[in-house]
Amino acid sequence: MRKWVPLIAVCLGSFMLLVDVTIVIVAMPDMAGDLDASFADLQWVLDAYSLALAAVLLAVGSLADRFGRRATFVAGTLVFTAASVLCALAPDTATLIAARAVQGIGASAMFATTLALLGHVYEGRDRSVAIGVWGAVSGAAAAVGPIAGGLLTEHFGWEWIFLVNLPIGLVTVALSLRVLDESHGDRAARLDLPGLVTFTAAAGLVTYGLIRAGGDGWGDTVVLTVLAVGAVALAAFVVAERRVAHPMLDLDLFRSPAFSAIMLAGALSQFAAFACFPQVSVWLQSLLGYGPVATGLTLLPMAATSFVVAGVSGRLLHDVHPRGPVGFGIVIIGVGSLLLALLDADSGRWVLVPGLVAIGIGVGLAIPQIAGVALGAVPPHRAGMAGGALNTFRQLGFALGIAIVGVVFRSAVEGRLDGAAGIADPGAAAEAVGAGGAPGIVAAAPPGTADTVRAAIDEAFAAGLDRVFVVCGTVGIIAGVLVLIAVRTPAPAAKPTPASGGLPGREHAGTA
Incomplete structure (x- = not known):
């Protein structure tokens, strides 16, 4: 039993950082009420974490190689845990968003080192068992x-979704220092500071521009300026990666159609599968009146199905090239999102079940296999960078998906509320509805119009959700077809097993 204690330490940290992606979704209406958060604020509460994680994931792999993977993992866990406490104590949304960004930085240090640590501790069959358990967790x-x-x-209150990380984080640190041995990769590795700065600027500015466009429109001067500067930052990133001696992302990898396709598919699959759930959570709680627990149970079919399918498909499709499961899995995600579009103003929560189950099937097929496609599309010595790039693109896909879905949703709701009886300002009403403020709008309706206003909001919210589901479904189907067309190499799936010793840090920065 003692030999599995290092696995427990790593899995505790991994569980904590990954659960924080979804644990926030059902708490959003309560956050909005307590902190007077706007629709855009709620988008940033989700996106700050994913953007920060994506921005530094590749760069932190180099630091872990140089300064030690255990040291990086422990430092990341401490930063994540401290930021979680700051999230819980946040007096306003600006503080909460900033703390979520710090959480993302800590999570990137943990994410970039978890599998490398397991690879250093375990060998042979024990290594396979450890990685399998880590994947299940x-x-x-x-x-x-x-x-x-x-x-x-x-x-207990929404603050406890962050405070619960405190004991888990401290136990993880204590166990890690006690049972994990230090290991290094290429100690000559250097931080690609130009790449890190330009990439972070590009991702942050584009996301900010998209979120702001939801409220101010595409013609707003600030929106256009921010998006233009974001495009310049992206161009600067390309130039920087061409000039630095050790880029965090070798752009020559994108000469491979298969690699380019799988990076895009990784981003779009996250968009298609998960970007709609903040709006679904708000719909369930603010319009249908369910509490956070009932909302979480409503979303459970997708997560439970994906967990079961991932386990079964891992056994049954062991000898099948991952191109098929990934491509068809992402198409099924898209189909599931389209099934969600059956929702209308009179629907109850059970209308979501077929679509959620379909999305779960697609996620269970595609996500565990997608790393194999990415690693199989590059030379073996670039496997680490490919894996890290895939996780970076997946986090970006989620962050940009949240921003784009917000624009689509708000536009549809505002359009439906324009001219509705009892709605004086459709733009402000759409903003409030998106943040869970529908009951307040109904309560403040002019005398005798409450029922009319409630009906208008129900119809507008349903129309917004349907538009979002169609966008997510279309994105998913396109991404899946792209994989099936572009990924043709019939090579076996790459295995995270090195030729000797431990697993290189950057190889395991993103193969999860």
Whole structure:
């Protein structure tokens, strides 16, 4: 039993950082009420974490190689845990968003080192068992997140979705220092500071521009300026990566159509599968009147299905090239999102189940296999960079998906509320509805119009959700077809097993 204690330490940290992606979703309406958060604020609460994680994931792999993987993992866990406490104590949304960004930086240091640590500790069959358990725990985090978030929010308050990280983080640090040995990769590795700065600027500015466009419109001067500067920053990133001696992302990898396709598919699959759930959570709580626990249980079919399918497909499709499971899995994600579009103003929560189950099937097929496609599309010595790039693109896909879906949703709701009886300012009403403020709008309606206003909001919200589901479904189907067309190499799936010693740090920065 003692030999598995290092696995427990790593899995605790991984579980904590991954569950924080989904645990926040069901708490959003309560956050909005307590902190007077706008729709855009709620988008940033989600996006700050994913953007920060994506921005530094590749760069922190180099630091871990140089300064030690255990040291990096422990430092990341401490930063994540401290930031979680700051999130819980945040007096306003600006502080909460900043703390979430710091959480993302800590999570990137943990994410970039977890599998490398396991590879250093275990060998042979034990290594396969350890990585399998780690994968199962990572999958379980997605299933547990909505339920845990619902229980904590409903019975203790939304602050506890962050405070619960304090004991877990401290135990993880104590175990790590006691049972994990230090290991290094290429000690000559250097931080690609130009690449890090330009990439972070590009991702942050584009996301900010998209979120702001939802409220101010595409013709707004600030929106256009921010998006233009973001494009310049992206161009600067390309130039920087061409000039630095050790780029965090070798752009020559994109000469491979298969690699380019799988990076894009990784981003779009996250968009298609998960970007709609903040709006779904708000719909369930502010319009249908369910509490956080019931909301978490409503979303459970997707996470539970994906967990089961991932386990079964891993056994049954072991000898099948991952191109098929990934491509068809992402197409099924798209189909599931389109099934969600059956929702209308009179629907109850059970209308979501077929679509959620379909999305879960697609996620269970595609996500565990997608790293194999990415690693198989590059030379073996670039496997680490490919894996890290895939996780970076996946986090970006989620962050940009949240921003784009917000624009689509708000536009559809505002359009439906324009001219509705009892709605004086459709733009402000759409903003409030998106943040969970529908009950307040109905309560403030002019005398005798409450029922009319409620009906208009129900129809507008349903129309916004349907538009979002169609966008997500279309994105998913396009991404899946792209994989099936562009990924043709019939090579076996790459295995995270090195030729000797431990697993290189950057190889395991992103193969999860």
